[in-house]
Amino acid sequence: MKVIGKLIAASPVQEGISRAGNPYKRCDVILAFGENFEDRISATVLNENVDALKDYDFTQQRELYADVQFVVRDSYNYSGRKFNEMLLKSIELVPLNA
Helix, strand or coil, X not given: CEEEEEEEEECCCEEEECCCCCEEEEEEEEEEXXXXXXXXXXXXXXXXXXXHHHXXXXXXXXXXXXXXXXXXXXXXXXXXXXXXXXEEEEEEECCCCC
C-alpha cells in the first residue's frame, strides 16, 4: 500500500548478523498518514531503507512516499500463533514543488 505520510519518530538503528550469516540493519518508525496525518502506525524499516532515514529531518517532518507492506508471520516459539508486522518497503521524499 503506497501512502503519502510523515515520519514522526524513529528508534535507534540496530545492526547485526542474521541466522543466515547476512548483515542487516533495522529501525522502527512511527508513520503518520491520511487526511491531516491523523492516522499513525508503527512500522519496521530494513537495510538500505534505514540509510534513507539519515537524510530525513524529523523537526521539519517533510512529506514522503512510503510503500507499506502488511505481513502475517508465524511465531518463533512453535505455539501456532501468528502476529502482524508492518514493513516500509521504500521511502522517497515528496519533491518540494509538488
